[in-house]
Amino acid sequence: MDGELLSDTFVELTDTMVAGFDVIDFLHMLTDRSVALLDVEAAGLLLADPRGELRVVAASSEAVRLIELFQLQNDQGPCLDCFRSGRPVQATDLAAEAGRWPRFASAARQAGFGAVQALPMRLREQVIGALNLFRADPGAFAAADIRVGQALADVATIGLLHERSMRRRDTLNEQLQTALNSRVVIEQAKGKLAERLGVDMDQAFSLLRDFARARNRRLSELAQAFVDGTETLIGLTRQQPRPGSQREPRA
Amino acid sequence: MAAVVAPLAGAARMAVSRQGRIWGLVAAEAANRGGQVSASDACAAAVAAVQVTGGWLSAASGAEPAGHLMSVTDAVSERLAELQLMLGEGPCPDAVGYGDLVLASDLGELEADRRWPVFVPAARRAGAAAMFAFPLRIGAIQTGVMGLYRDRAGPLSDVQLGDALIFADTAALLLISADEAGETAAGSGPGGQPADLAGHRAEIDQATGMLTEQLGVGITEAFIRLRAYAYAHDRALADLARDIVARRLRLGPDPGPSEDGWRDGTPHR
Numbered sequence A: 001m002d003g004e005l006l007s008d009t010f011v012e013l014t015d016t017m018v019a020g021f022d023v024i025d026f027l028h029m030l031t032d033r034s035v036a037l038l039d040v041e042a043a044g045l046l047l048a049d050p051r052g053e054l055r056v057v058a059a060s061s062e063a064v065r066l067i068e069l070f071q072l073q074n075d076q077g078p079c080l081d082c083f084r085s086g087r088p089v090q091a092t093d094l095a096a097e098a099g100r101w102p103r104f105a106s107a108a109r110q111a112g113f114g115a116v117q118a119l120p121m122r123l124r125e126q127v128i129g130a131l132n133l134f135r136a137d138p139g140a141f142a143a144a145d146i147r148v149g150q151a152l153a154d155v156a157t158i159g160l161l162h163e164r165s166m167r168r169r170d171t172l173n174e175q176l177q178t179a180l181n182s183r184v185v186i187e188q189a190k191g192k193l194a195e196r197l198g199v200d201m202d203q204a205f206s207l208l209r210d211f212a213r214a215r216n217r218r219l220s221e222l223a224q225a226f227v228d229g230t231e232t233l234i235g236l237t238r239q240q241p242r243p244g245s246q247r248e249p250r251a
Numbered sequence B: 001m002a003a004v005v006a007p008l009a010g011a012a013r014m015a016v017s018r019q020g021r022i023w024g025l026v027a028a029e030a031a032n033r034g035g036q037v038s039a040s041d042a043c044a045a046a047v048a049a050v051q052v053t054g055g056w057l058s059a060a061s062g063a064e065p066a067g068h069l070m071s072v073t074d075a076v077s078e079r080l081a082e083l084q085l086m087l088g089e090g091p092c093p094d095a096v097g098y099g100d101l102v103l104a105s106d107l108g109e110l111e112a113d114r115r116w117p118v119f120v121p122a123a124r125r126a127g128a129a130a131m132f133a134f135p136l137r138i139g140a141i142q143t144g145v146m147g148l149y150r151d152r153a154g155p156l157s158d159v160q161l162g163d164a165l166i167f168a169d170t171a172a173l174l175l176i177s178a179d180e181a182g183e184t185a186a187g188s189g190p191g192g193q194p195a196d197l198a199g200h201r202a203e204i205d206q207a208t209g210m211l212t213e214q215l216g217v218g219i220t221e222a223f224i225r226l227r228a229y230a231y232a233h234d235r236a237l238a239d240l241a242r243d244i245v246a247r248r249l250r251l252g253p254d255p256g257p258s259e260d261g262w263r264d265g266t267p268h269r
Helices: A003-018 A023-037 A064-072 A078-085 A102-110 A143-161 A170-197 A201-214 A219-228 B012-033 B039-050 B075-087 B091-098 B110-115 B119-126 B158-179 B202-215 B219-232 B237-245
Strands: A042-048 A054-059 A089-091 A115-123 A126-135 B054-061 B064-072 B102-104 B130-138 B141-150
Touching: A003 A023, A003 A143, A023 A042, A023 A054, A023 A126, A023 A143, A023 A170, A023 A201, A023 A219, A042 A064, A042 A078, A042 A170, A054 A064, A054 A078, A054 A126, A054 A170, A064 A102, A064 B202, A078 A089, A078 A115, A078 A126, A115 A143, A126 A143, A126 A170, A143 A170, A170 A201, A170 A219, A170 B102, A170 B158, A170 B202, A201 A219, B012 B039, B012 B158, B039 B054, B039 B064, B039 B141, B039 B158, B054 B075, B064 B075, B064 B091, B064 B141, B075 B091, B075 B119, B075 B141, B091 B102, B091 B130, B091 B141, B110 B119, B130 B158, B141 B158, B141 B219, B158 B219, B202 B219, B202 B237, B219 B237
Parallel strands: none
Antiparallel strands: A042 A054, A042 A126, A089 A115, A115 A126, B054 B064, B054 B141, B102 B130, B130 B141
């Protein structure tokens, strides 16, 4: 593991907590850095909602197939096992996991992954979610990777709480809901932008995030304003409509 | 390393039954009242289930995101709702303004007094010692706020909070359903429970966003139309959303001869 990249990453993450913090942007950065730091190809952060459902709040790629892999784990998979037990869960060869997680293992392999790891997000005695890591090649995860991965999961938890005083027990619950709500707004904004520009969801997310950073605005606020119609994203790259797509005049 | 105690809430397999249980409580409330399930029933059922003293529901009214007091369970609730509307200060205005949950488990705390200096003394005089405000929203769709109060200080337990949030989600969906004239709980599953309460899918949110562009409407209207389309064509909401996101299906604003208010666009290659 690149030691300099490791320390740069933690400096960057803690810096972000100080200036213009947006929880979804922060968590997304964390999944991005997880992929850069660890020997993995994809990463996602899942949080449990009040129903106990695991919901993806950030992922290193917004590609539909990857997001689906996270959503599948509500039913079965390493994240669910990790969430229930509060302990790391690993599968070093997904080809051998058909018995343990039949649907998940099959979907993950079809998506091109050979090994998976889930690390718990914990606060004191509560498990609030999981960091999910995917690797293309089967094989054990290095001990150093697991240690750093768990540290990243812990930083994610801290990031969720940093905005307000940690005195009150209510704070974690409030912050969890904020993160979950913000994610929904961002999904709605992605859809609107993807349709407007004729791009896919991954590109739509990148455009929103880049625009927010360039204008020094919080991603969640920008997404809300865009969906509300109070933000027109003037200056965002305008692309030609895709060939064959119909652009109906606005009423 | 110390063993980690049980997670915050039940795991996914219990998720459906927890939502189902709460829907059952809401439906029972409506049955006792002798009417169709409404958001007010969700509020009343929440008060009983979560063991608070009283609660109220305010819905959007014109430009006011929570200007219309829809229901109260007791006189104190009415007083608390009115105070906040009048003063523009309190957990509910904060919940609406920021779109976030506000949990004030002890109105006697210095922090509460600092945050709502005019509201808190009046609220305590009225009989409230703790207050919890839940914005009723699905992302950018905001339809109102649910307020709960207790006559003694103390936080909601994890289970109570989880239940309250599910009641709030249910109330939000019922409020949206009630917007469509005469049509409630569109897309019902077994027992009349709205199908999309069963589980969250990112595609549903994305498809809603896409429809704002395809139909040229606001986000709330887009969601109503999405659910109405699923209901009218007898399709699972998540499946329909997947088709829209994958651009296999496109909805257009032109009513055309079918008079449904929408038209299926030509599928993209």
